[in-house]
Amino acid sequence: MHRGKGMKFVGDSRVPAERKPNIPKDYSEYPGKTEAFWPNFLLREWMVGAVFLIGFLVLTVAHPAPLESIADPTETSYIPLPDxxxxxxxxxxxxxxxxxxxxxxxxxxxxxxxxxxxxxxxxxxxxxxxxxxxxxxxxxxxxxxxxxxxxxxxxxxxxxxxxxxAQQGQIEEDMDIDESAEGYEIYQTQDACIGCHGGDMSGGAAGPNIFESDYDTDEVIDIIQNGQGEMPADQFEGSDEELETLAAYIANDGQAPENGDGGGEGNENSEENAEGNEEDPEENTEENEEE
Structure with missing residues (x-):
C-alpha cells in the first residue's frame, strides 16, 4: 500500500476512507453447517426437554419418594444416610x-x-x-x-x-388408646416411664413402643418391678393397686380392661368361664343319667 492510499489524516489519528456496514453473513454461505436459531434450534431443544420431563414424571409416579416416619429429636439411635x-x-x-x-x-x-x-x-x-x-x-x-x-x-x-x-424409618400407624382410662392417668404421673417411652407410650429416646409386645398383666407387672434388658428396675412410683391398674391397661393395648379384649386378667377369667361352660353340659348329662 502506498503511503496515504485509502487513508485520511485527521489530526494525529488515521481512519479508513470507506466504512462497511457490520452485517452478519448469510446462512447460505455455509450450506449444511448452520441453521436458524428460531424456530429450528429452539424447537429441537424444546422437544428434547419435553421427552426428559415426561420421563422424569413417569419415574416419580412409578417410584415415589421413600418417606419415613416423622423426625423425632429425642431419637438418638437413628442413623441418617445422606443422598x-x-x-x-x-x-x-x-x-x-x-x-x-x-x-x-x-x-x-x-x-x-x-x-x-x-x-x-x-x-x-x-x-x-x-x-x-x-x-x-x-x-x-x-x-x-x-x-x-x-x-x-x-x-x-x-x-x-x-x-x-428400613426398620428405623418405618411409618407405623398410630394406635388408638383410651386417654380417659384410669391406667392412662396413672402413666402420666410416671416421669421415669415418660422419659423413655414418650408421653403417648409410642416409644422415645431410650424405650420402645409399650404396646409392641404381647404381655399379660402379670408379665407387665414383673417387667415394671424387675426391669428387662436396659430397662432398670423399681422405676414405678405408686401403690400396688395403681401398678396393677397400669399393667392391665398396658396388657389391654391401651384400653380399659372392661372396654377391650386385651391380654389382661379379663381374658384369663373369660377363658376360665368358657371352659367351665363347656364342662357344665357333660356334668349335667351325667347327673341326669344317674337319676
Whole structure:
C-alpha cells in the first residue's frame, strides 16, 4: 500500500476512507453447517426437554419418594444416610485417619485438596492438545477423582445396613388408646416411664413402643418391678393397686380392661368361664343319667 492510499489524516489519528456496514453473513454461505436459531434450534431443544420431563414424571409416579416416619429429636439411635451423591464423603468420614479427632481432615482438608486440584487442572495443564493421553496432568487428576468417588460410593452402599435403615424409618400407624382410662392417668404421673417411652407410650429416646409386645398383666407387672434388658428396675412410683391398674391397661393395648379384649386378667377369667361352660353340659348329662 502506498503511503496515504485509502487513508485520511485527521489530526494525529488515521481512519479508513470507506466504512462497511457490520452485517452478519448469510446462512447460505455455509450450506449444511448452520441453521436458524428460531424456530429450528429452539424447537429441537424444546422437544428434547419435553421427552426428559415426561420421563422424569413417569419415574416419580412409578417410584415415589421413600418417606419415613416423622423426625423425632429425642431419637438418638437413628442413623441418617445422606443422598447418593454425598455417599463418598460419608464413607470417607468412617476411616480412622478422617474421623474422631481427625474429622477436620476428612471433612475439610481432603475434599478441599481434591476439588482444588480439579479447579486448578486447566492452569496446571494448559496444552492445546485434545487427546487425553497428550494431557497427562489433567487426565490423571480427572481419572483419579472419578475412581475415588466410585470406590467410596460403592464401599458406603456395601457396608450400610439397609434392613436396619428400613426398620428405623418405618411409618407405623398410630394406635388408638383410651386417654380417659384410669391406667392412662396413672402413666402420666410416671416421669421415669415418660422419659423413655414418650408421653403417648409410642416409644422415645431410650424405650420402645409399650404396646409392641404381647404381655399379660402379670408379665407387665414383673417387667415394671424387675426391669428387662436396659430397662432398670423399681422405676414405678405408686401403690400396688395403681401398678396393677397400669399393667392391665398396658396388657389391654391401651384400653380399659372392661372396654377391650386385651391380654389382661379379663381374658384369663373369660377363658376360665368358657371352659367351665363347656364342662357344665357333660356334668349335667351325667347327673341326669344317674337319676
Amino acid at each position: 447418593w451423591y454425598f455417599l463418598f464423603l460419608y464413607q470417607l468420614l468412617k476411616y480412622e485417619f478422617a474421623s474422631g479427632p481427625y474429622t477436620v481432615v476428612g471433612a475439610v482438608i481432603i475434599p478441599g485438596i481434591a476439588f482444588g486440584a480439579l479447579l486448578l487442572a486447566p492452569w496446571l495443564d494448559s496444552g492445546k492438545e485434545r487427546r487425553p493421553y497428550k494431557r497427562p496432568i489433567g487426565s490423571g487428576l480427572m481419572l483419579l477423582g472419578i475412581v475415588s468417588v466410585i470406590f467410596l460410593t460403592w464401599e458406603s452402599v456395601d457396608q450400610h445396613d439397609w434392613e436396619a435403615a
